[in-house]
Amino acid sequence: MLKQFFWMCSGADTDILSNSSKAEQTKFAGIGGTVFFTAVMATIASSYALYTVFDNLYASIFFGLVWGLLIFNLDRFIVSTIKKSDNKWKEIAQATPRIILAIIIAIVISKPLELKIFEKEIDQVLLTQKNDLTLANKEQIANQYTPEITTIQNEISALKSEIDTKEAETNALYETYIAEAEGRKGTEIVGKGPVYKEKREKHDAALQELQQLKQENKEKINAKESQITSLIENQKNQEATTQPIIDGFDGLMARINALNELPWLPSFFIFLLFLAIETSPIFAKLIAPKSEYDFKLEDTENAVKTWVSQKVKQRKEMLQTDIILNEKVYSDISEEEELYNYKRKKARELMQQQADAFHKSQQKIIG
Numbered sequence: 479m480l481k482q483f484f485w486m487c488s489g490a491d492t493d494i495l496s497n498s499s500k501a502e503q504t505k506f507a508g509i510g511g512t513v514f515f516t517a518v519m520a521t522i523a524s525s526y527a528l529y530t531v532f533d534n535l536y537a538s539i540f541f542g543l544v545w546g547l548l549i550f551n552l553d554r555f556i557v558s559t560i561k562k563s564d565n566k567w568k569e570i571a572q573a574t575p576r577i578i579l580a581i582i583i584a585i586v587i588s589k590p591l592e593l594k595i596f597e598k599e600i601d602q603v604l605l606t607q608k609n610d611l612t613l614a615n616k617e618q619i620a621n622q623y624t625p626e627i628t629t630i631q632n633e634i635s636a637l638k639s640e641i642d643t644k645e646a647e648t649n650a651l652y653e654t655y656i657a658e659a660e661g662r663k664g665t666e667i668v669g670k671g672p673v674y675k676e677k678r679e680k681h682d683a684a685l686q687e688l689q690q691l692k693q694e695n696k697e698k699i700n701a702k703e704s705q706i707t708s709l710i711e712n713q714k715n716q717e718a719t720t721q722p723i724i725d726g727f728d729g730l731m732a733r734i735n736a737l738n739e740l741p742w743l744p745s746f747f748i749f750l751l752f753l754a755i756e757t758s759p760i761f762a763k764l765i766a767p768k769s770e771y772d773f774k775l776e777d778t779e780n781a782v783k784t785w786v787s788q789k790v791k792q793r794k795e796m797l798q799t800d801i802i803l804n805e806k807v808y809s810d811i812s813e814e815e816e817l818y819n820y821k822r823k824k825a826r827e828l829m830q831q832q833a834d835a836f837h838k839s840q841q842k843i844i845g
Contacts, residue, residue, distance in 0.1 A: 489558025521546030
């Protein structure tokens, strides 16, 4: 039962194999087994690849089975269409496009399994890439907010500087009227005379302006600090919103790109393994000499070809004979006097009817 299943997988004619030697049966069972297990590996590989995309176990298994059946059908077709002949170059030319297709299939099968085998190394590469993306993302977001924050901070500094300047001016006026009272500067007369009062009034006016300026600038500074706080909060919210996108940066394409950053030699050997598995049935047929199965298959195909050729030739002969007979029959009929008189009579009647119809139509026109 298992042997017949593998015969079916190899694409061979089971009726011919049933009447062939044990060696032939074993050879084609091995070819069929290779085709079958390649399809099994394709199913596993595609299921894992699709799981990384859809993150759904049942959907991945379903589509993985569909892909495995597709690969199975392709492999079976490739192996079954290679025919043995007496010309090796003809066989190689016949197998070349099939080998190219086998290479493509090997790449498609091996890549998802490489992703699974080197999963830990790929995760490390993806972690590094995610960290770089996080830093780059924060820098990009900061570039959106930093200029505005810097502008507001400069405005706050300008407001504080304005207060400091006014405070220094007020302190200078304070020192001036104190020095006048103590007789150290100005009139150098100790006491609170008219000059002292004048300078004291200037100081008091400046002090009042300073207090007013402090009050106004404090409100402005508080408003601008609130703007900075709001901008910083918006910046953090944007970082928090975009971070899940970076955290989800582990899809199929990202993993393939991460795999390409790893040393190529291990991946290349895995590819060679699947390439050997995929092309082994083809090379087995190319290398093996023409065997019992091939002779029997060729005999069966030649018998069908001969039978079809005979049928085609027979139909051509029948058609030619029928044409010749028809020509002879119509030639004999054309010489009969009775048929000539009958055709003549009918032609005369037809011409009379046409003349009568024309005469009636002319009378209607004349009125």
